[in-house]
Amino acid sequence: MNRNELITQIRRKGSFLCVGLDTDPQKLPALFAKDEDAVFNFNKAIIDATHDLCVAYKPNTAFYESLGVSGWIALEKTIDYLNTKYPDHFTIADAKRGDIGNTSAMYAKAFLDKMNFDSVTVAPYMGEDSVTPFLGKEGKWVILLALTSNKGALDLQTLNVGPADQVEEKLFERVLKVSGQWGNASNMMYVVGATQASMLERIRQIVPDHFLLVPGVGAQGGSLEDVARFGMNKDCGLLVNASRSILYASSGSDFAEKAREEALNMQQQMAALL
Amino acid sequence: MNRNELITQIRRKGSFLCVGLDTDPQKLPALFAKDEDAVFNFNKAIIDATHDLCVAYKPNTAFYESLGVSGWIALEKTIDYLNTKYPDHFTIADAKRGDIGNTSAMYAKAFLDKMNFDSVTVAPYMGEDSVTPFLGKEGKWVILLALTSNKGALDLQTLNVGPADQVEEKLFERVLKVSGQWGNASNMMYVVGATQASMLERIRQIVPDHFLLVPGVGAQGGSLEDVARFGMNKDCGLLVNASRSILYASSGSDFAEKAREEALNMQQQMAALL
Numbered sequence: 058m059n060r061n062e063l064i065t066q067i068r069r070k071g072s073f074l075c076v077g078l079d080t081d082p083q084k085l086p087a088l089f090a091k092d093e094d095a096v097f098n099f100n101k102a103i104i105d106a107t108h109d110l111c112v113a114y115k116p117n118t119a120f121y122e123s124l125g126v127s128g129w130i131a132l133e134k135t136i137d138y139l140n141t142k143y144p145d146h147f148t149i150a151d152a153k154r155g156d157i158g159n160t161s162a163m164y165a166k167a168f169l170d171k172m173n174f175d176s177v178t179v180a181p182y183m184g185e186d187s188v189t190p191f192l193g194k195e196g197k198w199v200i201l202l203a204l205t206s207n208k209g210a211l212d213l214q215t216l217n218v219g220p221a222d223q224v225e226e227k228l229f230e231r232v233l234k235v236s237g238q239w240g241n242a243s244n245m246m247y248v249v250g251a252t253q254a255s256m257l258e259r260i261r262q263i264v265p266d267h268f269l270l271v272p273g274v275g276a277q278g279g280s281l282e283d284v285a286r287f288g289m290n291k292d293c294g295l296l297v298n299a300s301r302s303i304l305y306a307s308s309g310s311d312f313a314e315k316a317r318e319e320a321l322n323m324q325q326q327m328a329a330l331l
Numbered sequence: 332m333n334r335n336e337l338i339t340q341i342r343r344k345g346s347f348l349c350v351g352l353d354t355d356p357q358k359l360p361a362l363f364a365k366d367e368d369a370v371f372n373f374n375k376a377i378i379d380a381t382h383d384l385c386v387a388y389k390p391n392t393a394f395y396e397s398l399g400v401s402g403w404i405a406l407e408k409t410i411d412y413l414n415t416k417y418p419d420h421f422t423i424a425d426a427k428r429g430d431i432g433n434t435s436a437m438y439a440k441a442f443l444d445k446m447n448f449d450s451v452t453v454a455p456y457m458g459e460d461s462v463t464p465f466l467g468k469e470g471k472w473v474i475l476l477a478l479t480s481n482k483g484a485l486d487l488q489t490l491n492v493g494p495a496d497q498v499e500e501k502l503f504e505r506v507l508k509v510s511g512q513w514g515n516a517s518n519m520m521y522v523v524g525a526t527q528a529s530m531l532e533r534i535r536q537i538v539p540d541h542f543l544l545v546p547g548v549g550a551q552g553g554s555l556e557d558v559a560r561f562g563m564n565k566d567c568g569l570l571v572n573a574s575r576s577i578l579y580a581s582s583g584s585d586f587a588e589k590a591r592e593e594a595l596n597m598q599q600q601m602a603a604l605l
Contacts, residue, residue, distance in 0.1 A: 184483020209458020
């Protein structure tokens with residue numbers, strides 16, 4: 058999906074919601090207890106209940122890998138279902154990969170070619186040749202970690218870097234600047250946690266045009282209003298993710314209905330902010 | 332596998348060789364062309380041909396994921412084969428994972444519990460709570476990226492960090508220091524590329540006791556002598572990885588024999604260095 062198509066979907070739906078499919082079998086409603094295809098069937102129900110309210114879906118690969126082969130099958134079925142039934146949705150493999158060039162190329166093949174996700178999250182620590190193998194495919198995106206939503210983000214990402222005699226620059230700001238030489242606002246986005254909303258002003262000075270994928274609203278405590286105030290640009294420029302707050306809105310047989318209510322609540326806030 | 336057991340294997344075999352199972356179906360000998368289980372059968376042949384010459388095996392997950400479900404099955408069969416037939420070998424899931432705490436816990440479950448690898452490589456960018464979920468399991472290890480072997484290592488890892496009025500410190504050095512509060516020399520190792528051998532002296536000042544996993548000897552051009560001179564400690568403290576130079580030593584039906592010759596050549600150099 059290219060940038061214009063994504064923006065069109067956001068305007069059409071009045072939503073910049075991404076639903077995170079962090080599907081944990083331990084947390085599924087009891088009605089899935091004897092379902093051998095529980096993860097996919099749960100995802101399918103969540104997708105069917107929320108598709109008109111969101112513009113993106115983001116399975117986190119960790120939840121699928123923790124189940125071994127059956128998890129990988131559920132992940133493939135989920136992305137196939139999205140690509141077949143809801144091709145207007147932007148899809149994100151939240152995989153946080155990154156390796157030396159020939160190896161990153163294998164990850165790009167796995168997620169962007171074989172599974173046909175629109176995008177994959179990538180960790181920046183290994184630098185340019187770990188990121189560029191994911192670029193250059195038509196309509197495909199890298200979503201690079203910049204400033205994450207967790208407490209550990211403060212361990213390295215906010216360290217000051219660069220020559221001592223120059224203006225203060227933090228590591229995540231360097232990531233934003235240097236990666237501007239690798240990709241552009243039509244094939245690269247950045248992960249910026251909602252728990253760091255106060256940093257969004259600084260981030261928008263460096264990357265005014267790029268889309269930002271914003272986790273941390275909901276279970277992690279970030280504010281949607283703050284994210285929109287400091288992070289929105291003329292094309293919206295935001296994908297705000299919610300996972301647990303939607304997936305596990307109810308543990309009963311009304312889980313899909315409650316997930317829809319939670320997504321609708323977020324979509325309505327987003328429509329007002331757009 | 333705990334630290335003493337690993338050191339015992341190194342002394343017994345006169346080897347600190349790790350064979351990287353970066354198995355690319357495109358590069359397999361022609362005799363595997365019609366083998367539906369080619370990746371596992373190739374790995375099995377390589378393992379059987381090299382097991383007495385090396386102390387560790389390291390499949391890189393990217394090569395398996397690029398094949399989808401069949402690749403994940405081949406990865407599981409490979410680690411099962413190692414754990415069953417060669418339980419004295421240290422096993423590394425070269426996955427370079429790392430996410431927020433509850434998600435890293437899922438990756439830890441995938442690789443350390445379910446597949447029962449001894450260790451997993453982890454990217455440090457997201458900080459403490461992305462790394463600690465991999466720790467605290469008996470005999471299991473985190474291998475944290477510090478200074479990698481690729482060109483892009485110079486984009487971020489060697490940036491100066493920290494207060495301007497203090498002694499120069501690079502990002503990878505901060506990773507080594509801060510992660511010393513998360514784990515110790517019995518449950519954490521570091522990735523340090525052989526192409527950066529000149530940095531090993533500085534690294535050993537910060538982490539004198541930890542094991543270092545050293546890629547980049549062979550295809551990437553690093554020198555085994557330099558790595559040993561600057562990186563070895565009283566317990567050896569090194570696992571030197573070779574992947575392509577061993578796996579693809581021959582593209583003929585003698586591939587396993589030639590892989591053994593290449594591994595033997597490295598083991599003999601290592602025995603002399605120990």
